[in-house]
Structure formats: C-alpha cells, structure tokens
Amino acid sequence: MSFPRQQARTQRFTIGVPRSFEVSPDGRRVAFLRGRDGIDTATCLWVHEVEGGAERVVADPRALGADDENLPPEERARRERLRESGGGIVSYTVDRAFTRAVFTLSGRLFYVDLVGDHVEPRELPATAPVVDPRISPAGDRVAYVSGGALRVIDIADAEPDHGDRVLVSPDGENVTWGLADFVAAEEMGRYRGFWWAPDGSALLAARVDESPVTRWYVDDPAAPEQEPTTLRYPAAGTDNSEVRLAVLTVASSGDFARAGAPDPVWVEWDREALPYLATAGWTGGPDGSPTVIFTAQSRDQRTLTLFGADPVTGLAMETRTETDDVWVELMPGVPAHTDKGELVWIGREGGTGERRVFVGDRAIGPADVYVRGVVDVDGDRVLYSGSPAGDPGDISLWLADLGTGLTAPIELPGHGCSKSADAGAHSGLRSGRLRGDTLVAQHRSMDFPGVRTLVLRNASTETRRTHADxxxxxETPELPEPRVEFWRAGERGIPCALVLPSWYREDLRPLPVLMAPYGGPHAQRVLNARGAFLSAQWYAEQGFAVLIADGRGTPGIGVEWEQEIHLDLATGVLEDQVTALRDAAERFGFLDTSRVGVHGWSFGGYLSALAVLRRPDVFHAAVAGAPVVDWRLYDTHYTERYLGLPQDDPGVYERSSLLEDAAKLERPLMLIHGLSDDNVVFAHTQRMSSALLAAGRGHTVLPLSGVTHSPSDPTVAENLMLLQVEFLKDALRGEG
Known part of the structure; x- marks a missing residue:
C-alpha cells in the first residue's frame, strides 16, 4: 500500500491512538477513547485498570447502531471546529466519582456505568437530536442541547420520559442556548456553551444571538439540486454574535412539573467593552459556595478580565485584568483553582516579560521555560507544559507541588531508546490528566514512531514511581525512518528542519528544494517528534529536500517573537522563509536553489502563494491549499488580533492581501480548495483566480467537491498528495 493511501485511511495515523483521558479520583482507573485497530473509525470508550493493566471496552458504537452519516448539523459544526474527523464516540463526560459516563451517537443519548465487569450502555429517551451531553457531578442527570434549547434529563427511570425537560428555549430565530459561538470554537478554544455547578444545583449557560452576524452561503456546484448551506460568518470588521451568560436552577423533575422552568439569573458585565466570552465555569465545591467564573476580552484583544459572579444575584466582580499594547494571548487551562481556592493563571511577568504560571500572585517554576498551558490542577499540584529555553521543539510536562514548593519536569520512563526519554514532544497540553497521584501523559519523540501513552503512579515522587503503557x-507508517537535520537559521535563530530522502548521497545530483511551511500564528511544525515529518519524508522520497521553517509568529520561542507579525502578516513571515532557505543552502551544499517549490495549507497556503507572487526570484512553483487570500474575508477574532479593524487602517489589510499581487505572478501556481469550506471559504480562491485571470496570468485551480477545510475522504486525500508531486515536478523540471 502506498504511503498516501495509508496516511489517508488512518487519518494521519491518529486512528487507534488513545485519547480524551479521564482519571478516577483515587487514580486507579483511566477512561479513554480508542478504535479497535489502526483503521477502525468506530471509536470505542475504554476503561484501563491501573493496577494490573487490564482494559475493557465499556461502549462500542457498532453494538449500539451508530451511524456517523446521520449527525445533526450542530454536531457536524462542532466537529468541524474541533477538526474531529473520527467517528463513533468522539467525546464523553464522566461524573465526579467516576461511576458513569455519557455520550451521544447519531444524535441519540447514552449512558454507561463504569463500575462492574459486565455493564451495557443504555439509551435515554432524550429529545433528538442530542448535542454535547454532559453528566452532572453527582451522576444523576444529563444536560444537553437540542434544537437550540438547553434540556435536562434524569438517569433514574422513575418516570417513562426520565423527566426530560427544557430549562430554557430560544427566544428568537437566530438564538441558541448552550452552544459555543463560531469565533469561540474556531479561535478561542472554547467548544462548550454550558457548565454544571460543582454541587449540581444549577447550570451556567451561554445565550448566543447570531442575528447581527452577516449571512453567508456555502454552495457546492457539483450538487445543483441542493440548497446552499447558510451560515453566519463574522468576517473581519463586521458584527459578532451577541453572547450573554445566565445561571439556570436545575430543579427535580417533580418540582419542575409543579413550578415550571425558573427564570434565568443573568450574569452582567460590560459587554460593550468586553464582548468576547473566552472561558466560563465554576469554582468551589459541594462543601463550599459555588461561584461563577469567566473571562471576557475586548474587541481589540488588548484587555482580558477575569470575573467572579454570585450565581444568586448575577453580580459580577473583576478579579484580575491582563493588558497588552499588542494583544493578550488566551492561554489553555486557565483560569483554574487549587483546593485552597488560589487562582492558577498564566500572565506576562511584570506585565511585559515572558509568560509565567502564577498561583495567586507568585510565579512558579523556572523563569526560562516557555509556558504553553496549564494541563491540570489536582489539589495543590499544578501540571503545566512548556519548552526549555533555546529548544522550542521539545515540549515537556512540569509538575509544581505547592505543598513542598518544588517544581520539576516529569521524567518519563525510557522506551528502549538510545537518547534521553525526556527529550521529545510530551503532548500533555490537551490530553494530560493528574488525579490521585496518577498521571496520564503522552510522549512523542524522534526515537520511536507514533505516540506513547504512559500511566504513572506516584507521579509526584521519583523513588516510588511506577508506570504502565x-x-x-x-498503524506504523510504511516509510523509511525520517532523515531530519535540525538547526536554528540566521541571526534570528529560526527553527528549521531539513528532511532528506533515505536513499540520497551527497555525491549525487543536487536536490530540488520543497519548502513546507505553516509559518503563521498558533502552529508549530519543527518539533522533536517523528510523526511531525511523515508527509515531509514521503515528499523527500520523491526526490526533494524538504525544508520546514517556523518563522516569526509561530509559538515556542517568546512573546516578542509571536507579536512581530502585528499589523503585517506578510513581510516578516516571508522574509524568514527566504532566510531559512539561504541558510540551509550555505550549510548543505547539495541543495539546488534554482529549483525551489513551496506548498502549504490554510495559512501555509497563503504563505505559499505569497512566496511565488512576491519573491519569484527565490521560489519557482507553489501549491496553495485553502489559502486565506483576502483577510477581509476571514473571521474577526483571528484577523483583528493581528491586523486590527479594516475600517481603521485599510492599508494594513491591503499589504497582507494576495489580490494586490495577482498581476505579478510569473511562476506556476496551483490553488486547491474545498467547496464546502466554512472556515476559509472558497470565495478566497475564487477571487484570487478571478484576479489572476483579469491580469492574464495562467494558473491552476483544483476545486474539491463536498470537502470542508481539511479533506477527510481517503481517496481524495491520497490523490491530492500525488497530484501535488506531479505538479511540482513538472513545474520545476524546466528550472535550473
């Protein structure tokens, strides 16, 4: 089997990798999602017994009549924002005691007991379609969204309908309750729209009104019999959704039947000054007084404020405010609180320095670690991820014990590697869990393929620590082991990786160069992890030296590095790719810089097209996948963070636009775009093609029918790789 087909059918080798971990309070059991093999898209829910290592499937979608083609539109949209291409059980929640889990399949609601050896999932008679179900802390109720309404159903079957009831319904045509708005899910990392109180007495819920947002239409000409998909898309400089918060009391089904739904308690803050709801939730517990907490951000993203609110009155009080003259980054995992109620936060030291993890007012951990996010807080221990100074390619997990005052990196057990086991990308940023002194951590490295998942007992000790996998x-990629050279290029120290063919010797003909950047904010490609270079290695085997460079704007180095792209997404980003190429040519004498291609997707597609338009003297052919051509057509929260409002300074947008450079094209350019893309809509490529045609510039457009932002169909994904190679080889053959 060819590598492109293998990569496509395994969804980039993610199928079969354990993920979405939950750990029992005593640390003895771990729940997770995983398919039964490397191509099984029907993801199952599993439980792992830490003592002894036994595993069992507690919910198999095939046994429950799952149909991933029959998903409600809200769930499809939620998965698109999550970039979730899997099937079966793609998410679940557990109660506080780890006795039950709930999940949805094909818009149907199920629960399963996690205690016992022979348990079977049961369906609840919820109002379909069910979206984003979440179990209460006590495990006796489930809240979910259906038809834009927020509902609650009891798990106990005292009544035939399990007391299924509406807490709050939409009060307008474009209003929903309990769902994240577009920019929150696409750009802020907030995929939820409701949160249980710690004692289960109430729900904090977001009300989203999309009426102010411009209506767009996504059409697929290959299906003329279908009506265009209508979506509300908040393009840069236009109105966002109006988002509010309310506390909803969750009464018993009997009390609800007698008194009806209680009125919402509105949580009020200055939404005109701080319109973006970045995070929300609760602090406190059954023995304390639950308090609403949330963060709100200004439209220009230079102010981020943490609020605490009384759930009885809705009165909100400012707790902490971060400001920045450029923008305040939304950091994963915060706000959080220790058992003693201390705030765990990530902010810039002194307001202008590098980011640190703070507990209360004190910074924890070494000052020279690039902090990436808080992974988990358990009692008085804080688990966070970061990179050591000078090596952004390593991502380690750090454990701070507030009781002892010690902070140290988690040293993972070896895996038969010749190198240190703690080198590599420790992917705890989104998947780490720490409970009952049990730590689940995932490890990626250049020393072994794939992802290793470790369960460490006595994680806060060194002498008594034990582990299991x-x-x-x-599947293991059908490729030679990646042949990668790492270094830092130029005076700026740009992180670079050069991927070479396994068969290449320096006495052979010089290799053409294929640059494969993302090159933009929030995405890093040069990592000490073998899986980061699989596609690059395949392209190298076709006869290229593949160069990857993480220039200004990418994470891993520091705040100043990230913010250098402010008000210009083109100039510095492109300069760094040129610098990396020239530095590589000086270091490696076998690179043929008279034949340089470049390809990328999304921001990488934008950068690829930018390269041949503005620097045809350096780049000789480009493939641009789903490129952002005109930043006026991209969403508010992302675009305005870097370029401001287009009406304030149109010149900023013009300088970063590709349309202004269409007449300069003199190199082969292929544009690839999904017709159903609702993130970077097809209008970007359509407008670019029209501008090129108007300027009399030849180019190639490859429209993908039925494809959203990322192709998921195995045949399409495979053929895209093959067509790109063919195009680049043909385009570069005449160079040199």
Missing amino acids: IESFA
Missing part, C-alpha cells in the same frame, strides 16, 4: 493500535 496504554497501547496504541495505530
């Missing part, structure tokens, strides 16, 4: 069923 949760096996990955992912």
Whole structure:
C-alpha cells in the first residue's frame, strides 16, 4: 500500500491512538477513547485498570447502531471546529466519582456505568437530536442541547420520559442556548456553551444571538439540486454574535412539573467593552459556595478580565485584568483553582516579560521555560507544559507541588531508546490528566514512531514511581525512518528542519528544494517528534529536500517573537522563509536553489502563494491549499488580533492581501480548495483566480467537491498528495 493511501485511511495515523483521558479520583482507573485497530473509525470508550493493566471496552458504537452519516448539523459544526474527523464516540463526560459516563451517537443519548465487569450502555429517551451531553457531578442527570434549547434529563427511570425537560428555549430565530459561538470554537478554544455547578444545583449557560452576524452561503456546484448551506460568518470588521451568560436552577423533575422552568439569573458585565466570552465555569465545591467564573476580552484583544459572579444575584466582580499594547494571548487551562481556592493563571511577568504560571500572585517554576498551558490542577499540584529555553521543539510536562514548593519536569520512563526519554514532544497540553497521584501523559519523540501513552503512579515522587503503557493500535507508517537535520537559521535563530530522502548521497545530483511551511500564528511544525515529518519524508522520497521553517509568529520561542507579525502578516513571515532557505543552502551544499517549490495549507497556503507572487526570484512553483487570500474575508477574532479593524487602517489589510499581487505572478501556481469550506471559504480562491485571470496570468485551480477545510475522504486525500508531486515536478523540471 502506498504511503498516501495509508496516511489517508488512518487519518494521519491518529486512528487507534488513545485519547480524551479521564482519571478516577483515587487514580486507579483511566477512561479513554480508542478504535479497535489502526483503521477502525468506530471509536470505542475504554476503561484501563491501573493496577494490573487490564482494559475493557465499556461502549462500542457498532453494538449500539451508530451511524456517523446521520449527525445533526450542530454536531457536524462542532466537529468541524474541533477538526474531529473520527467517528463513533468522539467525546464523553464522566461524573465526579467516576461511576458513569455519557455520550451521544447519531444524535441519540447514552449512558454507561463504569463500575462492574459486565455493564451495557443504555439509551435515554432524550429529545433528538442530542448535542454535547454532559453528566452532572453527582451522576444523576444529563444536560444537553437540542434544537437550540438547553434540556435536562434524569438517569433514574422513575418516570417513562426520565423527566426530560427544557430549562430554557430560544427566544428568537437566530438564538441558541448552550452552544459555543463560531469565533469561540474556531479561535478561542472554547467548544462548550454550558457548565454544571460543582454541587449540581444549577447550570451556567451561554445565550448566543447570531442575528447581527452577516449571512453567508456555502454552495457546492457539483450538487445543483441542493440548497446552499447558510451560515453566519463574522468576517473581519463586521458584527459578532451577541453572547450573554445566565445561571439556570436545575430543579427535580417533580418540582419542575409543579413550578415550571425558573427564570434565568443573568450574569452582567460590560459587554460593550468586553464582548468576547473566552472561558466560563465554576469554582468551589459541594462543601463550599459555588461561584461563577469567566473571562471576557475586548474587541481589540488588548484587555482580558477575569470575573467572579454570585450565581444568586448575577453580580459580577473583576478579579484580575491582563493588558497588552499588542494583544493578550488566551492561554489553555486557565483560569483554574487549587483546593485552597488560589487562582492558577498564566500572565506576562511584570506585565511585559515572558509568560509565567502564577498561583495567586507568585510565579512558579523556572523563569526560562516557555509556558504553553496549564494541563491540570489536582489539589495543590499544578501540571503545566512548556519548552526549555533555546529548544522550542521539545515540549515537556512540569509538575509544581505547592505543598513542598518544588517544581520539576516529569521524567518519563525510557522506551528502549538510545537518547534521553525526556527529550521529545510530551503532548500533555490537551490530553494530560493528574488525579490521585496518577498521571496520564503522552510522549512523542524522534526515537520511536507514533505516540506513547504512559500511566504513572506516584507521579509526584521519583523513588516510588511506577508506570504502565496504554497501547496504541495505530498503524506504523510504511516509510523509511525520517532523515531530519535540525538547526536554528540566521541571526534570528529560526527553527528549521531539513528532511532528506533515505536513499540520497551527497555525491549525487543536487536536490530540488520543497519548502513546507505553516509559518503563521498558533502552529508549530519543527518539533522533536517523528510523526511531525511523515508527509515531509514521503515528499523527500520523491526526490526533494524538504525544508520546514517556523518563522516569526509561530509559538515556542517568546512573546516578542509571536507579536512581530502585528499589523503585517506578510513581510516578516516571508522574509524568514527566504532566510531559512539561504541558510540551509550555505550549510548543505547539495541543495539546488534554482529549483525551489513551496506548498502549504490554510495559512501555509497563503504563505505559499505569497512566496511565488512576491519573491519569484527565490521560489519557482507553489501549491496553495485553502489559502486565506483576502483577510477581509476571514473571521474577526483571528484577523483583528493581528491586523486590527479594516475600517481603521485599510492599508494594513491591503499589504497582507494576495489580490494586490495577482498581476505579478510569473511562476506556476496551483490553488486547491474545498467547496464546502466554512472556515476559509472558497470565495478566497475564487477571487484570487478571478484576479489572476483579469491580469492574464495562467494558473491552476483544483476545486474539491463536498470537502470542508481539511479533506477527510481517503481517496481524495491520497490523490491530492500525488497530484501535488506531479505538479511540482513538472513545474520545476524546466528550472535550473
């Protein structure tokens, strides 16, 4: 089997990798999601017994009549924002005691007991379609969204309908309750729209009114019999959704039947000054007084304020405010609180320095670690991820014990590697869990393929620590071991990786160069992890030296590095790619810089097209996948963070636009775009093609029918790789 087909059918070798971990309070059991093999898209829910390592499937979608083609539109949109291409059980929640889990399949609601050896999932008679179900802390109720209404159903079957009831319904045509708005899910990392109180007495819920947002239409000409998909898209400089918060009391089904739904308690803050709801939730517990907490951000993103609110009155009080003259970054995992109620936060030291993890007012951990996010807080221990100074390619997990005052990196057990086991990308940023002194951590490295998942007992000690593995069923890539050279290029120290063919010797003909950047904010490609270079290695085997460079704007180095792209997404970003190429040519004498291609997707597609338009003297052919051509057509929260409002300074947008450079094209350019893309809509490529045609510039457009922002169909994904190679080889053959 060819590598492109293998990569496509395994969804980039993610199928079969354990993910979405929850750990029992005593640390003895771990729940997770995983397919039964490397191509099984029907993801199952598993439980791993830490003592002894036994595993069992507690919910198999095939046994429950799952149909991933029959998803409600809200769930499809939620998965698109999550970039979730899997099937079966793609998410679940557990109660506080780890006795039950709930999940949805094909818009139907299920729960399963996690205690016992022979348990079977049961369906609840919820109002379909069910979206984003979440179990209460006590495990006796489930809240969910259906038809834009927020509902609650009891798990106990005292009544035939399990007391299924509406807490709050939409009060307008474009209003929903309990769902994240577009920019929150696409750009802020907030995929939820409701949160249980710690004692289960109430729900905090977001009300989203999309009426102010411009209506767009996404059409697929290959299906003329279908009506265009209508979506509300908040393009830069236009209105966002109006988002509010309310506390909803959750009464018993009997009390609800007698008194009806209680009135919402509105949580009020200055939404005109701080319109973006970045995070929300609760602090406190059953023995304390639950308090609403949330963060709100200004439209220009230079102010981020943490609020605490009384759930009885809705009165909100400012707790902490971060400001920045450029923008305040939304950091994963915060705000959080220790058991003693201390705030765990990530902010810039002194307001202008690098980011640190703070507990209360004190910074924890070494000052020279690039902080990436808080992974988990358990009692008085804080688990966070970061990179050591000078090596952004390593991502380690750090454990701070507030009781002892010690902070140290988690040293993972070896895996038969010749190198240190703690080198590599420790992917705890989104998947780490720490409970009952049990830590689940995922480890990626250049020393072994795939992802290793470790369960560490006595994680806060060194002498008594034990570990076990949760096996990955992912397929092993049918490729030679990646042949990668790492270094830092130029005076700026740009992180670079050069991927070479396994068969290449320096006495052979010089290799053409294929640059494969993302090159933009929030995405890093040069990592000490073998899986980061699989596609690059395949392209290298076709006869290229593949160069990847993480220039200004990418994470891993520091705040100043990230913010250098402010008000210009083109100039510095492109300069760094040129610098990386020239530095590589000086270091490696076998690179043929008279034949340089460049390809990328999304921001990488934008950068690829930018390269041949503005620097045809350096780049000789480009493939631009789903490129952002005109930043006026991209969403508010992302675009305005970097370029401001287009009506304030149109010149900023013009300088970063590709349309202004259409007449300069003199190199082969292929544009690839999904017709159903609702993130970077097809209008970007359509307008670019029209501008090129008007200027009399030849180019190639490859429209993908039925494809959203990322192709998921195996045949399409495979053929895209093959067509790109063919195009680049043909385009570069005449160079040199």
